[in-house]
Amino acid sequence: MARPTAIRVRNTLGRRIEEFEPFNPPLVKMYVCGPTPYDYTHIGHARSFVAFDGIKRYLQLRGYDVYHIQNITDIDDKIINKSRETGKSWREIAYTYTRDYLEALKQLRIRIDVHPRVTDHIKEIVEFTEKLIEKGYAYVAPSGSVYFDVDKYPGYGELSGRKNKESWTQEEEYAREKKNPYDFALWKAAKPGEPYWESPWGKGRPGWHIECSVMSIKYAGGRLDIHGGGMDLIFPHHENERAQSEAYLGTSPWVKYWLHTGYLTIEGEKMSKSLGNIIALRDALREWGAGTLRLWLLSGHYRTQLEYSEQSLNQARRLLSRLRDAAFKLQKRLAEDEPIHYIQGKDLEVIREIDSIILEWHREMSSDFNLAGALRQAWELTNLYYREIEHSESRALLYKAYQALIQMNKVYAVLDDILAPEEAARPEEDLLGGIIDLVVEVRGELRKRKMYDLADTIRARLAELGIQLLDQKDKTTWRWNR
Known part of the structure; x- marks a missing residue:
């Protein structure tokens, strides 16, 4: 390329x-x-x-x-x-x-x-x-x-x-x-x-x-x-x-x-x-x-006016669904299918189409970060996937499409849990952090009401769980102490 x-x-x-x-x-x-x-x-x-x-x-x-x-x-x-x-x-x-x-x-x-x-x-x-x-x-x-x-x-x-x-x-x-x-x-x-x-x-x-x-x-x-x-x-x-x-x-x-x-x-x-x-x-x-x-916020050139509408948000939702569907299916196929080394002529043509899409995507992004033009290429890639790639037997073609999605997702960051799960925050970790934030907020209210004994009990119990509270003048933060 x-x-x-x-x-x-x-x-x-x-x-x-x-x-x-x-x-x-x-x-x-x-x-x-x-x-x-x-x-x-x-x-x-x-x-x-x-x-x-x-x-x-x-x-x-x-x-x-x-x-x-x-x-x-x-x-x-x-x-x-x-x-x-x-x-x-x-x-x-x-x-x-x-x-x-x-x-x-x-x-x-x-x-x-x-x-x-x-x-x-x-x-x-x-x-x-x-x-x-x-x-x-x-x-x-x-x-x-x-x-x-x-x-x-x-x-x-x-x-x-x-x-x-x-x-x-x-x-x-x-x-x-x-x-x-x-x-x-x-x-x-x-x-x-x-x-x-x-x-x-x-x-x-x-x-x-x-x-x-x-x-x-x-x-x-x-x-x-x-x-x-x-x-x-x-x-x-x-x-x-x-x-x-x-x-x-x-x-x-x-x-x-x-x-x-x-x-x-x-x-x-x-x-x-x-x-x-x-x-x-x-x-x-x-x-x-x-x-x-x-995806919606990245659908217009950053310098232009962006109009809020349910129609444009529904379009972004549809594109998100197509991108995630393609990414999930490609990853599953690549994990399960046996390698096929021979590439048919039609598959070669589709591989070249993917190259053209990615090159055009880069041209748009390189042209003053034209996010609108680049997103059109994401649509083109999903169209090509459903038309030519989804049922292909060529592992090389599947891998090419998968790599194209990886490149685009470096900007869009909507497929991390599929393409790079090690980089995506685990839901249970997000939930735990949110619960700790809530406990700290409740303790802050107790301190405002001068219920210090109960606030100190919460601090001590959190410390036993490996969570250290850092009280400052106007706020409290926390960190893992392990």
């Missing part, structure tokens, strides 16, 4: 197609903006997370070593506002919805290498801000807030394509204390009743944008090959990230390729809380299953 074509991507910075060549191949450092956990994760979030997981998996298939960082913004205005609305602490809000997000990732088979949280990096954020002040890129306002001086960074607006300074205006509630209406906060002075941390400028908390710069630079060690997120983050979030990171590092580019996913829409409208058209991811997983959702 011929070598797959070179990978080409559309870089948001410059809006052009470029050949993919990371800074230090085969290593690819990829940072994707994660959630602000103030509500349940919805399928609009999943669109971005699954798309970048598919991109990561394809790069791995092509031989790259992808190091994937995805943050959790566990302190933000939205979390504080939710705390006020519900009467729950901001830490409880962040903890509850972070758990929902992590459980969704687990079901969707998305694995993140580093999952940093903002509140664990306050010290680094303060140090980052101090350096920007020292270098003349930031200033301290009388309130104790710190702002980035946008005029000091000449490339501002290039990522978003906004050239008019009037269109840069942001954080208007702080306009009176900023030099320019478009300067943005690195550190926000504490307001009454809000959570805060100590800093050289007084009590406060991080601005929205600085956290991603700090955590990505810390864990990537400097520059990134890919920075991803939804297209709604291009301005101001990614524009501000780029400005402060390149100012801090003193180098450009900080990010080699900026990639952005399109919106997920319902009846032509972007999914949003204000329109009331949010679909919680946990509800969608319950109704459709993780495999169907993965």
